[in-house]
Amino acid sequence: MTRLCACLLLLSAAQSIAWAQFHEVDMIGTVYVDSVSGTNVTIVPQGRTIRWNLVSGGQHTVTDSLGGMIFDSGLMTSANPQFTFTPPATGMINYQCNVHLSCCNMVGTIIVIPALNFPGSNEDTVLETSVAGAALSIDETKMAAPGDTVSINYRSPHGSFTGIGFLIVGQLFTTGTLPGGPTGFPSVHVNPSITPGPFLLHNGTINTVLGFQGLPPNGHNLFFGFVPPGLAGNSLMIQGLSTINTAANGFFAASDGKVIQLTP
Structure with a gap:
């Protein structure tokens, strides 16, 4: 626990970079490219703001397929290269570029899922998990049985935190309860004030044999062998933290929390 707290202090001394509280979609050529999925499909929880960025391809629009009844960016150029929209409800929204629809079928889809139980700080961080290959x-919650493998990837899809120090932390808690988080940090879902406390799954704030590496461009992967027996009835909270003193809380950017429920 002492080591984890010390690492959190190190985060606050990290170098400053720009941060943004958006889910990013780039317009590259005549394609919408979501920063997380790498496709033209964007999945966001209700309440999260999407930002489209004109990267290349000349002029574009971001217009819902109902002809702008829900949202319409108007003509986007190098003078106004960004557009934001916050989906008001769950469901699916199709959208298009009116400039490149007929010639190039430039379309995209937004899938809005229910609001998250463990939202992070929404600052260009993504933590994904996998169970049993x-x-x-x-997905916010998954189940794992004894013998299952667990994989984790923590990354910064738009590169805001590439090369910056980071932590991947975990905490066991009784399924049906919640560990909560430290006072003043609503985006953190591990809690050093309860037992058992949080522990480090990976410390990306220290030097390696190759020197300081920080978060790789494609993120950091963790693979755990087999879930041991005897943990049924417990769950594991997992969260990634990136070092940045210009983050919203002044210390670190936090991924959404992910839960692995451990079953018999």
Whole structure:
């Protein structure tokens, strides 16, 4: 626990970079590219703001398929290269670029899921998990039985925290309860004031044999062998923290929390 607290202090001394509280979608050529999925499909929880960025391809629009009844960016150019929208409700919204629809079928889809139970600080961080060899995904809660493998990927899709120090932390708690978080940090879902306390799954704030590395461009992967027996009835909270003193809380950016429920 002392080591974890010390690492959190190190985070506050990290170098400053720009941060943004958006889910990013780039317009590259005549394609919408979501920063998380890498496709034209964007999955966000209700209440999270999406920001489209004009990267290349000349002029674009971001217009819902109902002709702008829900949102319409108007014509986006190098003079106004960004547009934001916050989906008001769950469901699916199709959208298009009116400039490149007929020639290039430039379309995208937003899937809005219910608001998260363990939201992070929404600052260009994504933590995905996988159980038993399934594909990594952003699903908030998964189940793992003894013998299952667990994989984790923590990354900064838009590169805001690439090369910056980071931690991946975990905490066991009784299923059906919640560890909560430290006072004053609503985006943190591990709690040093309860027992058992949080522990480090990975410390990306220290030097390696190759020197200081920070968060790699494709993120950091963790793979755990087999879930041991005897943990049924417990759950594991997992969260990634990136070092940044210009983050919203002045110390670190936090991923959404993910839970692995341990079953018999």
